[in-house]
Amino acid sequence: MSDLKTWDYLRREAKDRLEAGGFVDGDQEAQWLVEEVSGMDSAELIASAKTFASVRATEQLDTLLARRLIGEPLQYVLGSWSFRGIDLMVDRRVLIPRPETETLVGLALIEAQRMGLQPEEVVVDLGTGSGAIAIGLAAQLFEVAIWATDVDSRALEVARANVAARGRMSAGIQIVQGSWFDALPHELSGRVRLVVSNPPYIAEDEIPELPPGVIDYEPFSAIVSGPTGSEHIETILLAAQDWLTDDGVVLIELDPRRAKKTHTYALSVGFAGAVIENDLTGQPRFLIARR
Template identity: 40%
Template structure:
């Protein structure tokens, strides 16, 4: 596939983006990728630099050699089993186009529900006041950056212990434009390195922490490429959720809240843990596929 595209681009036969789209889809289908049509579209858009609308206008135009070579690299990575998000190098999350690679988890649709719940909780505070939000284990920065982009009344703290993941979050912050002034970045394992003056100041703490038990098996596409430290939590899978619930009261203002993503089979036990620790207004929200996924709770009565 790779050699034929480059060869065709250098001989007398014109090769168009339409030709490359067809060949890309064929290669993906032959390698057992069910979503071959949509993935071929994404690959062509990335390789060409065109938006979907621009590609439609230029689909019959000759593809330059550099564009064909870029396509080959993306396609080769995908055919090796690498997730399409990493092969493309970016992925959409709500209104954001985020840099993603092997240093961070791939932002997933179910996490978008967490942002919706965060907005609901933040809207319960006085709209005239600035709200302080802490995104723990921020990874690519998806959650915190989405909140910063979608609200004008927040100051967001991205907290991440992985120096490599923090580089990705910082790159995504740089692409946030004018909204970037609302965001600060901290290299810290949970709250450990945050300034003490931030204690009792957060209106909301959000996190999509590792919540997979060490004994649990994952699809090869996840297990072989995504960072294990961002996936696995320990023997139970709830260790980091419990850590956040235990530590958050020192950092929340009175009536501040916590919003956490977790596995559907963890929601009941973690809701009970939150209740035992003194949280109230505990709610479980379903993700886009209808599964219980997001727990929210308020500190104090």
């Protein structure tokens, strides 16, 4: 019994260990880790501050801290992350959904409204990973047919779990495996009104510039496109010509260094108009290409 520690003690101990390990957000991370192992939210933890944690929870916290202290991303350690207010399961099979992609979904919803998207019309999330984009869209676009694709079967396991966890809200999402548009049934050719995608867009020689932890933990094939970084984006923009309706739109997240080049490419393969939108840090991050 004497080894038992209170939740408050465990939280402070975790904070100290994280800060000693150089984590500037040690206080916040300790809070989230303790919430995870206790199953309590912040208010419940305050009320239970002087309660003793079980040995099992204490050991589990120690395991999570050890993973975090060697540099594993917090999102994988926690096993879930919020995307547009929706809690998604994440692990090393999928890219951690980023704030930029939340903005991409916001832009797609504005576009859907501008287009007057109707129930049963077809929207596609290419390279769905955790399912973040498809689920973010489904939360607002009721009764639209959303197809979520990925080439990676392990990523699709996570997407399926996340879609299932949303219940009826994501009932309109179909998950299919294959490379970009090849995953879709042929009947959808010429019927897709909106494509939203965050494909891999890092060039091979840019890998050393990535923040620590990214290439060590996140799936390589979710991040790196190839020698130029534009390979996948160009494949999608070109193939989109066969799949979109006459007024169809593609929204793609991209590397700001290649925004201008991608804009030019979109016009060269047949889009009538294209604009680049900035992310929240003011970087040119998204292409909206309209037929």
